[in-house]
Amino acid sequence: MNKLALYVHIPFCDHKCIYCDFYSITNYKNIEGYLESLKREIAHYAGFYSKEYETISVYFGGGTPSFMTPEYISAILEEIRNTFQIARDAEITLETNPGTVDTEKLDKFQKAGINRLSVGIQSFDKDELNFLTRIHDAETAKECVLKAFESGFENISVDLIFNLPGQSKEKWIKNLNEAVELPVKHISAYSLILEKGTILNKMVLDGKVTLQDEDYDADLYEITIDFLESKGFLQYEVSNFAKPGYESVHNRAYWQYGDYLGFGTSAHSFVKNRRWWNYSSLEFYKRAVDERDHGVAGSEILTPEMMLEEYVMLALRSGGIDIENLKKRFGDKWLAANRSILEILKTDGLLKIENGIIRLTKKGYLLCDEILINFKY
Numbered sequence: 001m002n003k004l005a006l007y008v009h010i011p012f013c014d015h016k017c018i019y020c021d022f023y024s025i026t027n028y029k030n031i032e033g034y035l036e037s038l039k040r041e042i043a044h045y046a047g048f049y050s051k052e053y054e055t056i057s058v059y060f061g062g063g064t065p066s067f068m069t070p071e072y073i074s075a076i077l078e079e080i081r082n083t084f085q086i087a088r089d090a091e092i093t094l095e096t097n098p099g100t101v102d103t104e105k106l107d108k109f110q111k112a113g114i115n116r117l118s119v120g121i122q123s124f125d126k127d128e129l130n131f132l133t134r135i136h137d138a139e140t141a142k143e144c145v146l147k148a149f150e151s152g153f154e155n156i157s158v159d160l161i162f163n164l165p166g167q168s169k170e171k172w173i174k175n176l177n178e179a180v181e182l183p184v185k186h187i188s189a190y191s192l193i194l195e196k197g198t199i200l201n202k203m204v205l206d207g208k209v210t211l212q213d214e215d216y217d218a219d220l221y222e223i224t225i226d227f228l229e230s231k232g233f234l235q236y237e238v239s240n241f242a243k244p245g246y247e248s249v250h251n252r253a254y255w256q257y258g259d260y261l262g263f264g265t266s267a268h269s270f271v272k273n274r275r276w277w278n279y280s281s282l283e284f285y286k287r288a289v290d291e292r293d294h295g296v297a298g299s300e301i302l303t304p305e306m307m308l309e310e311y312v313m314l315a316l317r318s319g320g321i322d323i324e325n326l327k328k329r330f331g332d333k334w335l336a337a338n339r340s341i342l343e344i345l346k347t348d349g350l351l352k353i354e355n356g357i358i359r360l361t362k363k364g365y366l367l368c369d370e371i372l373i374n375f376k377y
Contacts, residue, residue: 004053005253006084008038008076009264010065011282014100014135022266024063030282034264035072037289039079041263044293046083049261049271055084057091057250060114066096070108077113091116091155091249098136098144106151116155116248117148118188124178125171128164142182149183155246157186162224163217164192165210172220173227180231185246189224190239191217218366225362237318238368255318257311265295273302308334309377317368320359337376345371 012031013024058080060073073094080086093116094109101109123129124138136144148156158179162172179187192211225235233241237255240248253260259271266280276299279285285295302310308330315321326334335342342358345351350364350371364371 001054001085002052003056003253003258004049004084005057005059005250005258005260006055006080007059007061007250007260007262007267008065009262009267010060010062010068011265012067013062013064014067022061022063025282030286031068031072033286034282035075037286037295038076038263040289041294042076042079043083045261045263050084053085053259055080055086055090057093057248057253058086059093059095059250061095063095064097064100065094066100066105066109070105070112073109073114074112081113093118093157093248093250095120096144096148098141101144101147103147103151106148106153110152115153116157117153118157118159118186119144119148121145121158121179122161123164124175128167128171128175131164132161138178142178145182145184154185156182156184157188157242157248158182158184159188159190161190161192162220163212165212167212167220169220169223173223176224176227180228180233186240186242186248187228187233188240189228191221222362222366225365235362235365238365252318255314257307257314267295273307275300275302304330305377312375312377313372316358316360316372320357323353323356323358334375334377341374341376 011024011034012028013026058077060076065073077092092114094114096117096119098119098121119141121136121141122132122134124141126137129137145156145158160175160179162175176189228241229235232243234244234247235241236247237251240251242248252258261269261271262278264278265282265285266278268275268277276296278295279288279297284297288295288297311326311329312321312334315326323335326332342351342353345364346353349361350367351358351360353359360368360371
């Protein structure tokens with residue numbers, strides 16, 4: 001049976017952080033109406049995909065999903081269970097912000113079926129948290145993780161951001177140290193990215209904030225890889241590190257070019273050779289669902305060439321290209337066209353080919369984007 005990952009977008013948030021470009025709103029008047037729209041959209045797609053697919057992951061992103069009541073999340077999961085075929089060991093993740101949960105709420109989330117938490121800590125440093133306009137402090141962040149662990153959550157991930165303005169290497173290593181001292185199995189470490197339309201972007205354009213250069217960013221990234229690997233966290237994607245056996249099933253579905261469905265505002269879906277995306281505006285989304293049972297704003301059919309390029313890009317950013325799988329899906333044209341490039345990368349220590357897998361080395365990860373643009377399709 002084919003495998004499927006499901007994403008559910010919860011747009012509601014207590015406030016908008018300066019760096020965030022995900023669709024989120026602080027108006028809560030449509031919370032219940034949004035739930036009904038989600039359930040209707042889930043049922044609509046189940047009619048097309050529930051029989052030939054087994055769902056291996058459900059991911060609640062946002063926004064701030066943990067801001068919702070456990071009953072709200074439970075109602076969505078119940079609709080999914082009633083309409084899709086859910087694997088017995090399916091990974092079910094809830095993005096969680098420190099300060100939005102307590103022990104009672106965590107217990108209820110777990111009883112609802114959540115078995116993995118992704119905690120948006122970003123930093124343990126007071127000044128950095130203030131700059132990012134996060135609502136929590138370091139102690140609240142640590143308490144959130146510890147309470148989750150005590151509540152029985154074994155699979156906990158935390159998010160961290162590096163290369164913040166003025167961030168020293170010592171301060172970043174301190175952040176990493178504090179993270180690995182917590183009972184976490186997964187760490188996502190992202191470089192601060194300037195996204196158009198964010199408050200941070202305007203601050204940079206206005207000269208109020210100066211970002212550090214690419215070379216310094218690369219130094220911090222290399223420090224991240226070395227530090228986390230020394231603590232037993234294996235890098236399985238450019239920005240993701242996990243203890244063995246705790247690699248995110250949902251992340252891997254994306255990186256391995258698997259099929260996924262997205263429900264809710266701004267959610268994206270990809271099945272076979274078609275990609276589509278929903279309206280970001282909650283008002284537009286709800287109106288679309290009322291009219292036709294889904295919130296699609298646009299779609300595209302991918303050509304074989306487009307799919308090959310995306311497949312290679314995603315694979316090399318994560319676990320590598322499985323040569324046999326590549327040939328099965330796309331033939332051996334890409335391998336033939338890039339044989340000399342692959343040999344050069346291998347000689348330069350940027351890439352290795354072992355056990356039928358073409359994989360970037362640590363040095364290669366540092367230059368991932370530069371490497372990808374050299375391939376022929």
